[in-house]
Structure formats: C-alpha cells, structure tokens
Amino acid sequence: MKTLKYSKATNYALHTMLHLALSNSTKPVGVQILAEQQKVSPTYLSKILTKLVKEGMVASASGANGGYSLTKGWESISFLDIIYAIEGKSSLFDCDLNHGPECLIQKVMLTSEEKMEEELRQQTIAGLIAEMTTT
C-alpha cells in the first residue's frame, strides 16, 4: 500500500529546510535555486514553502533580491515541526466509530506513534548540520 508513506511534499520540505540552513542566511534564497536542486517545478515548491512560511519557520521577501530564509530561532526547528507543517498533525490511525479512550487498539496505535514522534521531536535541522560538519 502507498498510503502509509510520507508525501513527496514532506521530502521537498526537509531538503529545502536543510538547504536554507546551510546557505548561511544573510541574503534570502530564491525558489528557483531551491527548485532546481531538487528537480521540482518552482511553482510547486512555492506552494510548499508557503506552508512553511505560515508556520513561521521560514521568512519570505517579495521583490528583487527577495526569496526565502530561515526565521530567527530556526535552530530549534525539529523534524516533527516540518512534518507537521506539511502532513498535518492528525494521527496515523483513526477509526470512524470512535469508542472513547478506553479502546485498547487505539491506545496501542497511538502510543507507538508517539514513540516515533518523540524521536522526531528531538532531531533538529541544526543537529543534522552539526553532525555533518564534525565528521
């Protein structure tokens, strides 16, 4: 099945965030540059970037010499933040007939999901870069 998968948009978002973090952001980066690196159309990537902007993790500047850059405090942006921005915050598991919190099936599914998110919450883009540069 193809459902239990991250969307391509999430993949683009992660790579874009990494790219922005690496290009030490005195001057913003245009979507063209970001797009060609990932071999994706600029207009499509633009839509993804707008989501990140609305979540406050990316700043955008219109006009000449405009583009995108990370907002201050970006060092604390986690993988989970980025994933949430694209995929949304809803659970992997949901059943129509929701029989309250005493349901053990849901309990198992949700706690297992929480383990993954715990890890994703700790991993940051900044941490990734630190690991890259120390090797």
Next chain:
Amino acid sequence: MKTLKYSKATNYALHTMLHLALSNSTKPVGVQILAEQQKVSPTYLSKILTKLVKEGMVASASGANGGYSLTKGWESISFLDIIYAIEGKSSLFDCDLNHGPECLIQKVMLTSEEKMEEELRQQTIAGLIAEMTTT
C-alpha cells in the same frame, strides 16, 4: 494530507484478528459474521483475510462449516505483523535518488520509524486480550 495514514484495510485486519482471538477457535468463523460486525462487505473483507492467510497467521477452511481461525502460535502475533501483512514492509520514507546509507535525513527518518515499530512489535493481540480480561 491523507497519505501518512493507515489504510482502512489495516483497521479491518486488526479488528478481525481481535475477533478471531476472542471467539475461542474450536470452530472457524465465517466471513459473513466478521463482516457484519465491522459493517463492511464480506467480499472485500475476504480479500483482506486472504492476505492474513498467506502470511500464515490465519487458517482458512472452505466448504460448509468452513471459515477462518487463528493458526497455532497466534499468541505471538504482534501488531506489527498484522500491519506488515496489509501495508507491506517498506519504509514510510523513501526518496528516489537514494544516496546510500550515509544520508543523515534518511537516518533520522528510519530510526524514528524504528522506534514505532519496536513498540508495535511488542504489542500482541494476546496481550490485548489479557489486558481486557484482567480489568
């Protein structure tokens, strides 16, 4: 996004397994009964059950008084086993251009996923029942 979600089939499979485990399986259970409990068409549920049969966790019997029952050793069947049977074993995250195992993005995504699977591997249908009956 709707991609990062368990399929309905997985939901059906989990409930079916739980039902089979509860109806202490001297005689097999027909798909009709299993289907009406979950308000799903018998033919569709049949396809899901066939997957579970092929994975060896469910036994099927054709003909009159036939149906489905759990195979011996079912007590060790984990949530992850059932999920794998339906969703497949492939990772949540995959990128086309696969830059080997030194990629840190993949590493983060895969290890976080592994945390979830670790939990799902420990949780069994039998354990669920035990927890239900002791309360």
Next chain:
DNA sequence: ATATTACAGACTCGTAAAGTCTTTTATTAT
C-alpha cells in the same frame, strides 16, 4: 448432488496527491 464457503480476478468509483498555468500582490532598483 447440492449447499456452503473461501479464493481469484476483472472491474468501477472517488478522492487526493502531484504538478501546471495564470493572475495578483508586494518589493526593490533605475
């Protein structure tokens, strides 16, 4: 022989991701 039940495969339907195209808005440079 007949009823019952699982299995197999072709098929339809609906929805959402993925991507394109066009227009509008905002900002800078000249």
Next chain:
DNA sequence: ATAATAAAAGACTTTACGAGTCTGTAATAT
C-alpha cells in the same frame, strides 16, 4: 514613476491508488 523581480493565491489538469463491487471458480461437508 516605472519597470523588473519574486512570492502568493487560486483555478485547473493529470494520475494513481485505495476502497469497494461483481462474477465466477475451487474446495469441502452433508
């Protein structure tokens, strides 16, 4: 002012696949 640049918004197309239906075949008990 005006032109050039770049993001934002929105309508639109394409495509893929989950979800479900329908029909027929194979297996087994009475």
